[in-house]
Amino acid sequence: MIPIxxxxxxxxxxxxxxxxxxxFSSNRRLSPQRLEELRALxxxxxPLIVRYFIWLKNVFHGDFGFSLQHMQPVTTLINQYxxxxxxxxxxxxxxxxxxxxxxxxxxxxxxxxxxxxxVTLGVFASxxxxxxxxxxxxxxxxxxxxxxxxxxxxxxxGSTTTGLAYVLEVLRHMILPITVxxxxxxxxxxxxxxxxxLEVLRMDFIRTARAKGLKERTVxxxxxxxNAILPAITLLAFELPGLFSGAxxxxxxxxxxxxxxxxxxxxxxxxxxxxxxxxxxLAFLTILGNFLADVLYAAADPRIRLTKKEGG
Amino acid sequence: xxxLKRKASSDRKxxxxxxxxxxxxxxxxxxxxxxxxxLGFMFLFSFVGPLISPYSSNGIDxxxxxxxxxxxxxxxxxxxxxxxxxxxxxxxRISLTVGLASMVxxxxxxSLLGAVSGYYGGIVDSIIMRIADILMSIPSLxxxxxxxxxxxxxKVPTDYRLYIVMLMLSLVGWPGLARLIRGQxxxxxxxxxxxxxxxxxxGTWRKIFHHLLPNTYPLLIVVATLSTASGILSExxxxxxxxxxxxxxxxxxxxxxxxxxxIDFQKHPWLWxxxxxxxxxxxxxxxxxxxAVRDVLDPKMKGR
Numbered sequence: 001m002i003p004i005x006x007x008x009x010x011x012x013x014x015x016x017x018x019x020x021x022x023x024f025s026s027n028r029r030l031s032p033q034r035l036e037e038l039r040a041l042x043x044x045x046x047p048l049i050v051r052y053f054i055w056l057k058n059v060f061h062g063d064f065g066f067s068l069q070h071m072q073p074v075t076t077l078i079n080q081y082x083x084x085x086x087x088x089x090x091x092x093x094x095x096x097x098x099x100x101x102x103x104x105x106x107x108x109x110x111x112x113x114x115x116x117x118x119v120t121l122g123v124f125a126s127x128x129x130x131x132x133x134x135x136x137x138x139x140x141x142x143x144x145x146x147x148x149x150x151x152x153x154x155x156x157x158g159s160t161t162t163g164l165a166y167v168l169e170v171l172r173h174m175i176l177p178i179t180v181x182x183x184x185x186x187x188x189x190x191x192x193x194x195x196x197x198l199e200v201l202r203m204d205f206i207r208t209a210r211a212k213g214l215k216e217r218t219v220x221x222x223x224x225x226x227n228a229i230l231p232a233i234t235l236l237a238f239e240l241p242g243l244f245s246g247a248x249x250x251x252x253x254x255x256x257x258x259x260x261x262x263x264x265x266x267x268x269x270x271x272x273x274x275x276x277x278x279x280x281x282l283a284f285l286t287i288l289g290n291f292l293a294d295v296l297y298a299a300a301d302p303r304i305r306l307t308k309k310e311g312g
Numbered sequence: 313x314x315x316l317k318r319k320a321s322s323d324r325k326x327x328x329x330x331x332x333x334x335x336x337x338x339x340x341x342x343x344x345x346x347x348x349x350x351l352g353f354m355f356l357f358s359f360v361g362p363l364i365s366p367y368s369s370n371g372i373d374x375x376x377x378x379x380x381x382x383x384x385x386x387x388x389x390x391x392x393x394x395x396x397x398x399x400x401x402x403x404x405r406i407s408l409t410v411g412l413a414s415m416v417x418x419x420x421x422x423s424l425l426g427a428v429s430g431y432y433g434g435i436v437d438s439i440i441m442r443i444a445d446i447l448m449s450i451p452s453l454x455x456x457x458x459x460x461x462x463x464x465x466x467k468v469p470t471d472y473r474l475y476i477v478m479l480m481l482s483l484v485g486w487p488g489l490a491r492l493i494r495g496q497x498x499x500x501x502x503x504x505x506x507x508x509x510x511x512x513x514x515g516t517w518r519k520i521f522h523h524l525l526p527n528t529y530p531l532l533i534v535v536a537t538l539s540t541a542s543g544i545l546s547e548x549x550x551x552x553x554x555x556x557x558x559x560x561x562x563x564x565x566x567x568x569x570x571x572x573x574x575i576d577f578q579k580h581p582w583l584w585x586x587x588x589x590x591x592x593x594x595x596x597x598x599x600x601x602x603x604a605v606r607d608v609l610d611p612k613m614k615g616r
Binding site: 003004007008011012015016018019124125127128129130131132133136137140144241245248249252263264267275278279282283286287 | 442443445446448449450451453454455457458459461462465541545548549552553565568571577578581584585588591592595596598599600603
């Protein structure tokens with residue numbers, strides 16, 4: 001885990017260091033002399049390898065650099081926007097799992113029915129639609145044509161609402177982004193639950209349970225469901241980076257002030273400390289998520305632990 | 313020698329019939345046939361369509377600017393009076409080519425590195441797999457965006473952007489595949505027929521390319537279809553952000569950038585809905601076909 005993080009830090013640092021141009025070079029009014037002064041001030045004129053170690057040292061001290069575009073430390077900036085992304089991601093996670101669980105289980109119990117076929121079609125639609133296109137379609141439909149939902153942003157322009165009215169306003173702005181994100185991620189999870197349930201339903205102990213004369217409901221919910229969703233627990237760990245990464249495209253389309261938009265803004269302003277920190281954070285969360293998934297998997301399924309012991 | 317040769321030829325005959333069987337089973341799957349037809353149509357539409365179309369790609373006609381769809385222009389015209397349907401066909405050429413080419417590239421990279429990694433093991437394996445780990449730890453869209461931004465800083469001529477997008481997509485696409493192939497090679501390597509290959513004194517490359525990799529073809533075909541779909545999606549996303557294929561070359565993705573203009577977005581939906589629909593239909597068809605192919609080639613995975 002640690003060596004991979006080092007590898008990532010190297011890759012990220014040199015990727016950005018290799019970029020021609022920096023924050024100052026986009027400002028054409030600066031004289032070459034002033035440019036040199038500014039670069040010296042921010043330590044950009046030192047050799048690459050020295051800069052890498054300075055950066056690494058600062059990172060270990062919790063100093064991720066200074067955003068020149070926003071004139072504040074990167075950590076402050078990220079802290080300011082990441083929670084906007086987090087609430088959307090959390091709500092999306094909740095809806096995705098609820099919908100996928102209900103639909104996946106139900107369509108597995110009614111395999112080959114019309115409903116099941118429709119679900120399969122929906123799964124493919126969810127897997128295949130470009131995120132920006134579905135976002136634009138929904139804005140066109142609900143924001144422009146029907147005029148019932150806001151077309152973007154987190155609050156209305158010039159809005160001064162506070163308290164409950166403010167919360168409601170933000171909620172109204174969240175509906176479309178959450179719908180889009182849920183639609184995009186619900187497909188693969190539904191398929192996962194459906195397959196898992198189908199596999200369990202074929203097993204002998206389900207036949208035994210039915211032969212014992214248990215009610216179909218008991219068979220499905222007490223016997224099958226538990227076994228079907230247990231492995232899914234590990235999938236929750238993989239969702240970890242997604243909670244904080246922000247949905248770049250969706251936030252861009254809906255002008256949602258989250259971490260994904262900061263990322264794109266930083267890119268066009270060449271505000272590289274912000275990008276480096278964000279990429280590093282995401283990579284760290286991904287690795288942590290994988291690690292947690294391994295741990296959870298072993299905890300959820302005793303057979304895994306056994307094989308691991310034998311192997312190691 | 314002659315015995316060996318005869319054996320080889322009979323092997324080939326048998327393996328051919330397995331492919332034939334799979335193909336026949338695929339042919340019985342109605343949704344697979346349907347999606348294959350749609351894909352065939354999309355290819356004809358993109359590659360043959362422009363030849364039939366009465367309008368040329370740069371047929372600027374100021375008399376019919378932003379004309380809504382009617383009988384002369386089935387999908388209307390854009391801000392320069394160009395026929396949207398013809399542009400859609402030409403953009404399809406780019407989108408489909410990028411999807412296919414990036415698939416081929418990442419397949420080559422992934423299977424070669426995966427096979428080498430699995431066959432040699434040891435330090436080679438560690439290095440390749442750690443690089444794959446690193447690339448897989450960074451979410452692909454941010455990584456793609458960063459690489460794309462870096463390349464636009466280097467002022468790559470717009471004509472070459474297309475090839476760079478293919479390279480980028482395969483750069484991000486190979487690690488997952490390399491891992492899959494490596495896993496397969498690891499188990500195949502231990503089989504008896506590989507012992508026989510050792511005893512016959514076959515060279516390393518011959519063992520890898522004639523004895524190990526062919527056994528992963530079913531897996532490769534499935535991955536190939538799915539990665540074409542994701543290639544088309546990624547290309548469209550990048551192009552939509554202005555980081556992929558850029559004007560004057562148009563792809564389905566960058567045709568939709570016009571929706572960033574509020575007036576065009578609200579008043580001229582025929583400019584951005586058709587390319588979006590084209591992406592959607594193509595990718596759905598590829599995914600359905602890929603799923604059916606997986607069912608046929610790998611019955612264990614059926615229904616997933």
